Amino acid sequence: MNTPVEACTFVIFGSTGNLSRIKLMPALYHLEAAGKLPENCRILATGRRPWDRERWLHEARGMLHEGIVTGVDPEVLERFEQHLDYFQGDISDPQMYDQLAEHIEHQPDYSANVAFYLSIRPAEFGVVTENLSRTGLLKEESGWRRVVIEKPFGYDLESAQALQIRLSRHLDEAQIYRIDHYLGKETVRNVLVFRFANVMLEPLWNRNYIDHVQITHSEQLGVGSRAPYYDGAGALRDMIQSHLLQLLTLVAMEPPVSMESESLRDEKVKVLKSVRPIPPSAVHSQAFRAQYSAGKMGGKKVKGYLEEDGVPADSTTETYAALKLHIDNWRWRGVPFYLRTGKRMAESVSSIMIRFRQPPTQFFKDTHIQQMERNWLVLGIQPCECLRIQLTAKEPGLEMETHQVSLDAGFRTQSDVYADAYEGLLLDVMEGDRSLFLRYDEVEYAWRIVDPILRVWSVERDFITSYPAGSWGPEESRRLFEKDIDRWRHKLDVDE
Numbered sequence: 001m002n003t004p005v006e007a008c009t010f011v012i013f014g015s016t017g018n019l020s021r022i023k024l025m026p027a028l029y030h031l032e033a034a035g036k037l038p039e040n041c042r043i044l045a046t047g048r049r050p051w052d053r054e055r056w057l058h059e060a061r062g063m064l065h066e067g068i069v070t071g072v073d074p075e076v077l078e079r080f081e082q083h084l085d086y087f088q089g090d091i092s093d094p095q096m097y098d099q100l101a102e103h104i105e106h107q108p109d110y111s112a113n114v115a116f117y118l119s120i121r122p123a124e125f126g127v128v129t130e131n132l133s134r135t136g137l138l139k140e141e142s143g144w145r146r147v148v149i150e151k152p153f154g155y156d157l158e159s160a161q162a163l164q165i166r167l168s169r170h171l172d173e174a175q176i177y178r179i180d181h182y183l184g185k186e187t188v189r190n191v192l193v194f195r196f197a198n199v200m201l202e203p204l205w206n207r208n209y210i211d212h213v214q215i216t217h218s219e220q221l222g223v224g225s226r227a228p229y230y231d232g233a234g235a236l237r238d239m240i241q242s243h244l245l246q247l248l249t250l251v252a253m254e255p256p257v258s259m260e261s262e263s264l265r266d267e268k269v270k271v272l273k274s275v276r277p278i279p280p281s282a283v284h285s286q287a288f289r290a291q292y293s294a295g296k297m298g299g300k301k302v303k304g305y306l307e308e309d310g311v312p313a314d315s316t317t318e319t320y321a322a323l324k325l326h327i328d329n330w331r332w333r334g335v336p337f338y339l340r341t342g343k344r345m346a347e348s349v350s351s352i353m354i355r356f357r358q359p360p361t362q363f364f365k366d367t368h369i370q371q372m373e374r375n376w377l378v379l380g381i382q383p384c385e386c387l388r389i390q391l392t393a394k395e396p397g398l399e400m401e402t403h404q405v406s407l408d409a410g411f412r413t414q415s416d417v418y419a420d421a422y423e424g425l426l427l428d429v430m431e432g433d434r435s436l437f438l439r440y441d442e443v444e445y446a447w448r449i450v451d452p453i454l455r456v457w458s459v460e461r462d463f464i465t466s467y468p469a470g471s472w473g474p475e476e477s478r479r480l481f482e483k484d485i486d487r488w489r490h491k492l493d494v495d496e
């Protein structure tokens, strides 16, 4: 039986922003609908606008109607609204924090367990934390105090270290919840279950049987209205340093001592530490970047990155990045991990593809079968959540012909409830379960992996390869593969 979640006060900074609108408010509403939100949970939205509670409720209703595709249930809405409050204040005004502290302490129905969700610009994390600390709001005297932040955690290794020094002056590591929303996705959570709850896979999960691993996140969307952030970040920072390296750790880690958060994160960090550092001279052979040019998607013309609003005309920021990594440990030595991500790609797909080795001997010498196909294990993360094992089988008939078949374990049935990644993660914050949040050393070692690439790219600003919007990215990125027969696998279905 699940123990009920403790009462808590959930303070959102930046409550009128995009994240709150699209993810946080709908996720909190869904938690209420699922009966998971503690009865005495107060959700305190803070913002600069001079609104009262009624005005905020009106705004929140709008967010929910926009964000909940299945429609808002009036009964759930009524219950959910009981949790909502609004507090007016400007995060750049130090007095605001004194008033906030007073407000939280003096409301009889506010729990002393408080989570602060900083849905604000990363540049403001430091100053907000300092102010919360100054007013005593981070002291865990009568209840817990937690701070939730979301990537980017720094801009490179040095700035990540600087941010950490600043945060750790006021917060213990156990109070910091660094969200990587990818870790809340259903298949991503499922990777560990597959690996460690099924005895069949473990004997194969190593260099003796696996040829290489491909991890892909492709998106049809372009940069949209996010150019001010994205142009300073690029695909390597935006996706690979965070989400894709997290996926790599889950695929490559050793079985943890337990599923308890520290054991899990210890194993993930070991993987990151085992990734072979990329010297500047190897950056071109292990990393590839490109930018989308104008193209066609769904029959419609779309702009190139340089024509997008807010992008400087001479930008060489990459919207596509691909990487080859080697993990120098007993299990993975010699197995390349290929990671790639891109915007304005042919399809939106996130997947982990495991390519097995060639069978050791060619059995069918005197038949039509020239070359045995190698097996694949395919994990679809989104939009299709699935596990597929691709095998070779005989074609029915008199001839000895083979074809590819797939053992298919779709996770979903029609009646399954789809939960957004944020729902589980927000609940984890309230329950104090940090297993799906990043510990600082994970962030630091992930930066150590990509930092040498960023340094080389930052001085090579004259030229960037382009790929047409709507394509699968630049052909040239195939040069990362060690063997000529290997290529990016785009589709989850059995290869034609």
Ligand code: BG6
Residues within 6 Å of the ligand: 181, 219, 238, 239
């Ligand atoms: C975010 C990136 O972290 O993840 C975005 O900043 C990206 O650029 C997004 O589009 C992808 O996540 P999801 O869950 O929308 O596939």
